[in-house]
Amino acid sequence: MKITDPGDFHERIRRSFRNQNAMGMLGAELTRIQQGMVEIELPFDPKLTQQHGFLHGGVISAPLETACTYAAYTAIAPDVSLLTIEFKVNLLSPGRGERFLFRGEVTKPGSTIIVADGRAYAISDGPAKLIASMTASMMVIRDRLDVVE
Template sequence: MSEINSDGVSERIRQSFGRQGAMRTLGAELTRINQGVVEIELPFDEKLTQQHGILHAGVISAALDTACNYAAYTVIDAEAAMLTIEFKVNLMSPGRGERFLFRGEITKPGSTIIVADGRGYALSDGPAKLIASMTSTMMVVRGREGISG
């Protein structure tokens, strides 16, 4: 799949991502935007670990939530915005790696509610290791003051 460009979707997502202080603080980078799929990567940083030296569950959750949310942006109209209303995270393996990849993928598009699944991977030498999964439910928001794409 190639990056989508219809109606400026990719640029709108990149601009929105650039306004996210949380992702900037984590050192996250938007690396893929396709119809229904978004990927975010971040390097290992000791500042993002918990007491055992592995990537903190909160960091994993935030990155997966963001990937799922922007995947939803690829299937909505330009005037709409997204808000997460629920998610569940399964932490499957310790977050040990040189880099991490977080992929959000649309499971069920909709005009009001969108469901996405996310997967988090640790990247080092060798194959990527699945460390977490997420199921996320998001609400499409239109015409609400202070909330825009």
């Protein structure tokens, strides 16, 4: 997919992220935006854990899907939007860490469907640990007043 004028996707993504009430509720922060890749970070919070004290799988999935979607935003024209239509998440290791990093990267851009892959990492002392992976598909939305940015 060739975008002749992607506009300032950095500001468009930052503005859209600020409107994400779910990310705000989780305490997630948008930390990196570049062409084809977005990162979101989340501090550990006991309120976001499951019964064993690990970060809940649903909590891992939400910012990971969001990172994938915003990575796809870097590949679309400024007058269209995206909606996630499918994702598959693999929970690879318990969500145990002081912070978590969620990285989404465009795998296959397209004019109708964009595919992105994501990786989630737990960060503490030592190297970051891969805790989840995701593949997500987003549908490009055009001419819908109820779905903007």
